[in-house]
Amino acid sequence: MLLAMMTEEEVILILKRGAEAGCTESLFAFGESPEQDPNFVKRFGEQLNNAGFKTIIEYTKHLCRLSLEYGLLPHVNGGVLSFDELKMLAPLNASMGLMLETTAPISAHKDCPGKNPAARLEMIENAGKLKMPFTTGLLIGIGESRSDWVNSLQAIQRLHDRYGHIQEIILQNYTPNLGQENRILDLRPPTKADMIDVILLTKNTLTPDISIQVAPNLLPPLELIQYGVTDLGGISPVTIDYINPESAWPKIDTLKNLLNSKGYEFKERLPVHPHYVKKGWYGAETKELIEKLADADGYRKTE
Numbered sequence: 001m002l003l004a005m006m007t008e009e010e011v012i013l014i015l016k017r018g019a020e021a022g023c024t025e026s027l028f029a030f031g032e033s034p035e036q037d038p039n040f041v042k043r044f045g046e047q048l049n050n051a052g053f054k055t056i057i058e059y060t061k062h063l064c065r066l067s068l069e070y071g072l073l074p075h076v077n078g079g080v081l082s083f084d085e086l087k088m089l090a091p092l093n094a095s096m097g098l099m100l101e102t103t104a105p106i107s108a109h110k111d112c113p114g115k116n117p118a119a120r121l122e123m124i125e126n127a128g129k130l131k132m133p134f135t136t137g138l139l140i141g142i143g144e145s146r147s148d149w150v151n152s153l154q155a156i157q158r159l160h161d162r163y164g165h166i167q168e169i170i171l172q173n174y175t176p177n178l179g180q181e182n183r184i185l186d187l188r189p190p191t192k193a194d195m196i197d198v199i200l201l202t203k204n205t206l207t208p209d210i211s212i213q214v215a216p217n218l219l220p221p222l223e224l225i226q227y228g229v230t231d232l233g234g235i236s237p238v239t240i241d242y243i244n245p246e247s248a249w250p251k252i253d254t255l256k257n258l259l260n261s262k263g264y265e266f267k268e269r270l271p272v273h274p275h276y277v278k279k280g281w282y283g284a285e286t287k288e289l290i291e292k293l294a295d296a297d298g299y300r301k302t303e
Helices: 008-020 040-050 056-069 083-092 117-129 146-163 192-205 221-227 252-261 274-279 284-293
Strands: 025-029 073-077 095-097 134-140 166-173 211-213
Touching: 008 025, 008 056, 025 056, 056 073, 056 083, 056 284, 073 284, 083 095, 083 117, 083 284, 117 134, 117 146, 134 146, 134 192, 146 166, 146 192, 166 192, 192 211, 192 221, 221 252
Parallel strands: 025 073, 073 095, 095 134, 134 166, 166 211
Antiparallel strands: none
């Protein structure tokens, strides 16, 4: 249930802290369209109107522009957006995202129009038409089957074959928050064996130019890299993981030292992956900042 939105002042405070901490990305996430929430008109809508905006997309566009002013590259993951909404936000984003979750009709998505697989696939396709580097993924343990993993991965690959814009796939294990365990019987956190299985399936289904990501605050990354994981996502030194607030981020230096000690190279990328940096596939208004932040290989420039 959506009860409030962050004010511009609150967002600016986080942007300032992020810039001071050396971050390069600002993630704007609001899940389902807030206009569909029953509390929208009464509470969220009032706040939005008082701030001088009619829609969440207008407000997000404004915040993306502020983000660039503070030296952070925006990445919007705002649920299912129309083609026109994507087109409005694309120039201000280095990349964008939407979790497919699954192509299967599952009880966890009942009465939730924003979770409709066809709508999600359509948005991912529209991002391809705009040549917007895109992050998507599967949510594992929400009532789907192994064959559903295969079908979902194949659907993602088909879109990538056509548009070439899928930069990474997140394999996120369902992790219940406190009090959430028994709400829907089909929701079951996957086992380690499940995650190894889906990682191997992903590696064997998707082309190598699509990175495979797991969340290092939800899973032990060192145990999974050997099976095909190539990306550990964004780790914030400034904010909690608002999606999984009870799972603390690992310390970046600790994670780096652990991986280096096992012979893995730990490199920082931007929210737009290196090969898209070199191709120039990113929002037009992010170009100047990306050229400032990226090295010749498209990774984060080091001092």
